[in-house]
Amino acid sequence: TQLLEQSPQFLSIQEGENLTVYCNSSSVFSSLQWYRQEPGEGPVLLVTVVTGGEVKKLKRLTFQFGDARKDSSLHITAAQPGDTGLYLCAGARGNEKLTFGTGTRLTIIP
Amino acid sequence: DVKVTQSSRYLVKRTGEKVFLECVQDMDHENMFWYRQDPGLGLRLIYFSYDVKMKEKGDIPEGYSVSREKKERFSLILESASTNQTSMYLCAGSRGYGYTFGSGTRLTVV
Numbered sequence: 001t002q003l004l005e006q007s008p009q010f011l012s013i014q015e016g017e018n019l020t021v022y023c024n025s026s027s028v029f030s031s032l033q034w035y036r037q038e039p040g041e042g043p044v045l046l047v048t049v050v051t052g053g054e055v056k057k058l059k060r061l062t063f064q065f066g067d068a069r070k071d072s073s074l075h076i077t078a079a080q081p082g083d084t085g086l087y088l089c090a091g092a093r094g095n096e097k098l099t100f101g102t103g104t105r106l107t108i109i110p
Numbered sequence: 111d112v113k114v115t116q117s118s119r120y121l122v123k124r125t126g127e128k129v130f131l132e133c134v135q136d137m138d139h140e141n142m143f144w145y146r147q148d149p150g151l152g153l154r155l156i157y158f159s160y161d162v163k164m165k166e167k168g169d170i171p172e173g174y175s176v177s178r179e180k181k182e183r184f185s186l187i188l189e190s191a192s193t194n195q196t197s198m199y200l201c202a203g204s205r206g207y208g209y210t211f212g213s214g215t216r217l218t219v220v
Contacts (some may be wrong), residue, residue, distance in 0.1 A: 043209075044211070045208040050207070088152070089211075100153040101152060102150070103152060105206075
């Protein structure tokens with residue numbers, strides 16, 4: 001079973017601060033995705049990265065896929081309370097099913 | 111985007127009952143998945159299906175079965191519910207890289 005480790009597991013910061021969460025593995029993935037899940041709802045896809053070194057931006061969120069395609073990071077600039085949620089990374093190898101990380105639970109304090 | 115609908119948001123069942131969790135997707139889409147989500151354990155794959163009448167075991171299939179008689183519907187069956195099956199159950203459909211999740215069914219077995 002492929003393992004995706006996310007860090008930190010929990011993060012609580014003040015509104016307006018910046019933060020980075022990480023997703024690491026010893027396995028190479030053909031693509032990696034980030035999801036956000038709010039309480040009582042299913043995860044929602046934020047982004048997919050497929051090329052080593054790729055950087056994608058979604059408003060204040062910046063996603064990067066590691067050069068070796070084993071890791072990824074999510075950076076949030078000027079965090080807002082609406083960013084609160086559980087952030088999940090998920091990796092795929094070719095057409096195989098996704099493997100999910102255990103998540104980072106982010107709380108933004110107004 | 112694929113829309114995935116889970117028929118129940120909350121269910122309470124008794125130990126030993128047969129439980130059906132229904133999931134419907136509104137696109138002509140092959141791939142469907144059932145996960146359970148537990149604190150500290152992340153999303154764990156129970157069963158998945160890449161086509162009608164096709165099913166494959168995921169990482170934790172014990173105590174579960176599935177049915178896919180039509181492309182749009184993928185049902186998860188707990189043959190004899192037990193308290194350790196109390197969990198959040200998430201259904202997902204996929205096209206390309208990303209998964210679209212339903213809102214989840216929180217099942218409590220008493």
